[in-house]
Amino acid sequence: MDTRKAGNGLSPRIWRPVSDVLAALMTLTAICWALSVNRYFGLGFYPQQFFAMMLVFVLPVAYLTLPARPGTERTVVPFHDVVLAVLSMVAFGFIAVRYPDLVLMIFSRPLEVWLPGLIAIVLTLEALRRATGWALVIIISVFILYALFGDVFPGRLQGRPQNWQLLSGYMAFDSNGILGLPMSVASTVVVAFILFGVLLNLTGGSHFFTDAAMIGMGRYRGGSMKIAVLASGLFGSISGSAVANVVGTGVVTIPMIKRDGYPAHKAGAIEAVASTGGQLMPPVMGASAFLMAEFLAVPYSSIVLAALLPALLYYVALFIQADLEAAKMGIRAIPKDQIPPRRTVAVGAHFVLAFAVLIYLLFWKSYQPERAALWSAVVLIGTSFLIGYKGTRPSLRTILSSLAQTGHGVVEILLISAASGIVIGVLNVTGLSFNLTYALVQVGGGSAIVLLALSAIVCIILGMGLPTLGVYVLLAALVAPALIQVGIEPIAAHLYVLYFGMMSMITPPIALAAFAAASIAKAPAMATGWAAMRFGWSAYVIPVLFVFSPTLILIGAPFEIALAIVTAIIGVWLVSAALAGYFSQRLSPVKRGLFALFGLLALVPAGMFEGAVYSDVIGVLGGVALMVLEIRRPRRTGEVQA
Missing domain, CATH: 1.20.1270 (Substrate Binding Domain Of Dnak; Chain:A; Domain 2)
Known part of the structure; x- marks a missing residue:
């Protein structure tokens, strides 16, 4: 615990309200951009200026709320973190304001381009370290070193070395750097969907889905396991994070499963697999669906349709195993007194209306995903005020608090997105993307089967310890092009790397979702991980099948x-x-x-x-x-x- 006195930094009475205001401003900025509010006032901005403004809020929030040593509790914010917060705000504020003038001066390397760029890179990586740990920071640092010293690498991996001043400016100002494609998706679509998820939680929607799952599955054998599968799948498709989903729903479902008589490690495993599946189930898919649509230059609806059947098969396999495990162990239905009354839960049917509006706007009206999510959020707020759930309605203060909660909730994703832009920038400026694709194809001998096996191993290894969005960006840039090169359907190639990247969440030795569930279940971590692999077996098989036969991603007659x-x-x-x-x-x-x-x-x-x-x-x-x-x-x- 941080035991510093208030005299050595900012007390919680100061930094918490400040971070909440910055987080709320972050969300409001994203909403205004998604709704094109600036155009109503006759104001025009480059998209990169908007991305930089988002980081003006993101980095200070990170330095105010995240301690330098992950795992410690933050009470007082030391003054050096305040300095870093202010410096990051100034650096990205300068980039946002001066972007139109300086973007064309990157290759002439003036001080006013490379200095704020260097500061932006260093502070972004440090904030990322605090949010996610060392793994992703080390990987990105290796890419930066490659950009600086690419000429020392042998054979096909040899690259063009870059001047460090040029690289700093390029990463900060070019649309292939920090302010690139991942930030474009995270700053608009992801923020809108996370806001929708936060509102769903604050208005009682998450409780409604758990209650509905109890009514639907509680009267059958092994009902607690089936409730976990259904509730975690529904909530996980919106929450966008496997570990967060385990923690959010697992605290309810895991004790319930254990009370029914399941071993602790199986209780944790089934929750981990159900929560991880949320990364593969539309509409959010851990934000990867939106980024995949941008990478492939196809409508978001095409990604959703392609991902839907494999995700449903994943949950069908999990549901069947839950049922058969219950039968084998003689576990009966949940006692009737623990199942909520249908009449009480039926009141929450208005939550389904918000999802219906979301689907209608996305698929029938072809709205942009962020606008569809925002209008669905408006419908959710309206019905919650009018109807509520279990006799309670959210207050205006609760709704307003969703802005700050959303801002805090997307800090990690936005940091990952900004840092992922560095990887994409290095791949572009050095030619490494072509070299890596060529090297993978050469190692695979041009054989799709060998390349798929090699790619699966690479995906699981790279995915260990990394968040969803970071995993996908790395794999989409490094592995997917090689699969496409040997003739695999582009959507199938991207879904393939996403599936195997996500399987790292339940694959020992570093199975973050399984280990988080094990801690709640008070079960051995490795035993939970191995059980999770068995429950999640379909995710190791189905991607191979849809790669060779795209009928499973709804391509064909x-x-x-x-x-x-x-x-x-x-x-x-x-x-x-x-x-x-x-x-x-x-x-x-x-x-x-x-x-x-x-x-x-x-x-x-x-x-x-x-x-x-x-x-x-x-x-x-x-x-x-x-x-x-x-x-x-x-x-x-x-x-x-x-």
């Missing part, structure tokens, strides 16, 4: 897509039963092997390779025959029915 959906669901069911060791009753090792074999054959899409349709037929017919035989087999006593 309607009949082929429908056939792929049906066979994939059967395949997921069979493999899940094999992993659980249970179908209608316990399975012998031989039958588990047969369930797994037929399941994998059924999962293979008919268009994956020549003759794949036959593997589909064998898998489906063999699997259905096994299911029928198991259902008709005499049942042992004491096993719980659905």
Whole structure:
């Protein structure tokens, strides 16, 4: 704990209100830009000026709220952090104001370009270290060193060395640097959706989804596990962070699962997998969906449609395993007195209206995502004032507090986005992106299968310890181009690296979501991680399938897509039963092997390779025959029915 006295810095009575005001201004600035308020006053700005203004608020908030030593509690803000906060505000304020005059002077390297640029880079990386730890900072620092000394690298990785003054100015002023594409997405779309999520939480929406999940699943065997899957999936699709979702919903669901009789490590594992799936489930996908749309230059709706079926298969597999685990362990439904009354929960149906408006504006009216999210937030506020939930309505003060909460909530994402711009800048200015793509293709020998295996390993390693958005930006810049180079569909390539990057959240030895769930469940961390890998098995298999057969990302003829959906669901069911060791009753090792074999054959899409349709037929017919035989087999006593 920080034990400094108030005389050695700013007391909480000063820095907390200041940071709240800056955070609220950050959110208001993003809202004004998304709604083009400046145009109503006849004011025109470069987008980079807006991004710089966002960082004028972001970095001071980071230095006021985040201690230099992560993990310690901040009470008093030392004066050196105040100096860093003011210096960052001045540096980015200068960049925002002088941008139109100085952007064309980058290559002449005047003092007024490279000095604020150097300050901006250093302070951004330090703020990022405080927010996320050393991992991402070290990776970005390696890229900067490469930009400065690229000529010393051998072979295809050799790059053009850059003058440090030129590099400083380029990173701070060019649209391929700090003020580039990741900041464009994070400063508009992500802020709008996080605001929507904060309002959903403040108005009782998160409680409504948990209550609705209880009503829907509580009366079935293993209801607590199914509630965790449903509630975490719904909330995770908006929250945008696997670990935050574990902490937010896990404090309710994990104790509930343990009370039902599940082992602690399985309780933590199922919550970790359900929460991680939120990064793969539209609409937010950890902010990656919006950035993916920008990278690929396609409508956001195209990303949502492509990501939807794989995400649903992920949750189908998890739900089936939760059901079969409950049957195997003899765990019954939740007691009726713990399930909230339907009439009470039905009042919260107005929360669904906000989602309906969001979907309508996105897909039928083709609104920009940030505008759709803001209008949905307005609908949410209106219905919450009029109807409320469980007899309470939010006050005006509560609604206004959402601005500051949103600002604080997006600080980490905006810092990651700004720092990710440095990686993109280095790739562009040095030619490293082309060299890396060429090197990966060469190592893979031009074989898509070898390259996919290599890419999966790289994705999981790079993803360990990194936040969602940082993982995706790195992988989209480093790995996805190599996959596209060997003929893989661009959307499939980007979803592939996103899936395997996200799997680092539940893959030991550094499984952040699983370890966070283990701490809540009071279970061994590694045991929770290994159990999470088993529950999340589909995310290791499905990306390989949609890479080779895009029917699983809804690309192809309607009949082929429908056939792929049906066979994939059967395949997921069979493999899940094999992993659980249970179908209608316990399975012998031989039958588990047969369930797994037929399941994998059924999962293979008919268009994956020549003759794949036959593997589909064998898998489906063999699997259905096994299911029928198991259902008709005499049942042992004491096993719980659905």
